[in-house]
Amino acid sequence: MRLKYAAISLLLTLALVATPAMAKKKQKKQVDALHTLAGMSNASMIMEENGKTRISKRADVPRVPASTMKLVTALAAIERWGLKHRFHTDFYVDKQNKLWIKGYGDPFLVSEELALIVTALKGKGLKQINGIVLDGSYYAPNLVIDGRSQTDNPYDAPITALAANFNTAAIKKTKKREVVISDKRTPLTPISIELTKTKIRKHGNWRVNLGTGKRAERYFGELFSAKLKEQGVKVRGEITTGKVNRHWKPYYSHKNSRDLEKVLKSMLYSSSNFIANQLFLQFAEREANGRPITMAMASRAMMKWSKNRFHWNDYSILEGSGLSRGTKLSARQMMQVVKAFTPYRFLLRTFKKGKVMAKTGTLKGVSCYAGFVNRQGKWQPFCVLINQSVGGNLRKDAALQMTSHKKLPAICDDPSC
Template sequence: MKFALLALALLLFPATAFAGVKEVSEKVASLAPQAVVLVMDARNNELVAQNADEPFIPASVTKIVTAWLAMEVLGGDYRFETRFYLDDKRMLYIRGGGDPFLISEELAQIAKKLVAVIGKKPITGIVLDASYYPSDLRIPGIEETGEAYNALNSALAVNFNTVNAVRKGDTVRSAEKQTPITPLAIKEFLQRGPKGKGRISLTQDPAVSLQYAGELIAAFIERAGGSVKGGISTDAVPEDLKPVYIHRQSRPLSKILVELLKVSNNYISNQVFLEIGAHRFGGPASLEKSLKVANEMLAAHGLSADIHLEEGSGISRNNRFTARGLAKVLALFAPHANLLRGHDGGMNKTGTMDGVSTLAGYADTKSHGRVRFVISLKSNDGSMRFKLLRAIEAGL
């Protein structure tokens, strides 16, 4: 069999190209003999295959799979929605729809449009409805820390459920001119923020996340010329109320995916992942629904044994991929390869955890055109994955 494969390779590749494949394989083996490395061309020929059957922890290259699933299920033009209601006592109800990009710039747009619709007469209070996500939602791998990558996922959250501020003594101010500082943000940053400038995630208590969302939305309504006189609470929107304003996220899904792949934001990734299941099966969103959709799609492409997901960002160490499985996902994702914007300017995505360094994506070569590659190392040496990629690009 090996002789037959070698003979086929000799027929398919010119002698110089085949020599390049051999030299690259040797170079890869000399640089990192224990690494998982797979390189495939557009005809699905395996140009380099080292330890390619060994399952590995993908870390953030998991986001490539999430992006593929999202483009297939939701589509690049999909937009998240947040709904606003006003009762006869001028109580403002807000129902979250899992929008991952309710950042300050978006909230400023929302407030301006909302005030234009409901007028400047004081709002008697804000009621937040986050029932689109279950209250006990927990993403495997997320821990109770102040690190921004551990931010709580929520149906209604602002600024990625994080606070970016500057602390000097007992004084806290916003680190962003576009973002007002709120009482809860000050309290949280004093308790858990660093001295000087930094970004922290809010606690894993959903009530804290919602309170901050309410405070920040109220602050933007005030900036837009409106007025909020009452407090902030949580409850379901009354069934008889109709929305006075439905905000559709200004960014289509395709642009959101560019950002999540570029900055490797776990919060955005799992918000998108949760929407996949809710869109297919209806709300409320749940991890179980999204995993069901993912597993059905993976099975349809013969990938059940090669791609195992626990969540959609890569923060769980129980996610497991094989190189051949991820390479097949890259083939399916190829029409959207331009969504990948690697730190080195290439079409790739890194993954990093303690003892894990991964890199996957597409590379353009002289003799073999655009190839798909997967690299995984059980190492904290993040530079080695790029050394391997450079060897692949130079030799092929």
């Protein structure tokens, strides 16, 4: 028994001795994060406290921002449309009783939303249709997103004016290689069955993107047809494409049940490239002036807005999600966006037990972080842009260091410090 108590006493003593040393070691690691960044030639950072620059290193060098670019897209969308804005889709019924659907890039036409649309159409007396005609002419055909890869991953989904479930399909293959429903809200369609057979080799639940704009548009028509049938609407005829006569009046105009606030929160939480580029394209509607919107139009519109809003020089914006390595912003420019985002920071994810509210950005050889750190009870803006290969925790360790020390290290090459 005495040996047992002696052993316990020894362990407690070792714990008390070890704790300060361990804390010191951990503290040293956090301090090193900012100094490590300061010593990296392809990294930039800036941080303010109560309006005064406290940390700055190479803050004016243009860098690839990766998904922190979504902060720019989100801010532009808020200032253009407001958080209560709802995206819409128009429906028409012609003399042959065909249902025409014209899309305007609603990024959140998920299965549940399609069910709401069908309910509304039934409420207006729709009982039978003799075909579905899809009009995706709001966007130019065959859009090319700079930086988008040809993978099956959801983050590489194509962009179309009519899109269901973020232009992805939830699919399931059983151990017996059977194709079954993966999501009870989403019926199987010919395209989802085809994708399961051709893309999925292992059994289990999967989500893949639809690959091409043409397939995505067709999938929208198939899924909408299935949702109509689920609610008892008789569907005859084929699914085709066409362009709505501009003199027609909508049979029904649907506004999404989710407003822009919910759309942005989803985009920033999941880092959805699909949502970001839908917003990016729609931002060019004024410039398009009735013409099909192109990525070049959207780029010019966002560049113009950024120039007018922040008076920037020496920057480029090619798309809205951060996929493009041709998009270049400096840490100081991103800091301006973060500061303007202050009223909307509740849209951001929190990290490090609520000490950091920020957006990450990651590509191969790119690691970025921008948002707010909590110092002594106040949220302070920061930005870290790393354009070289580093460990994934360096950016987060740097942000955490900004929160956990009363006196920040003297790292500044800016006269305003």
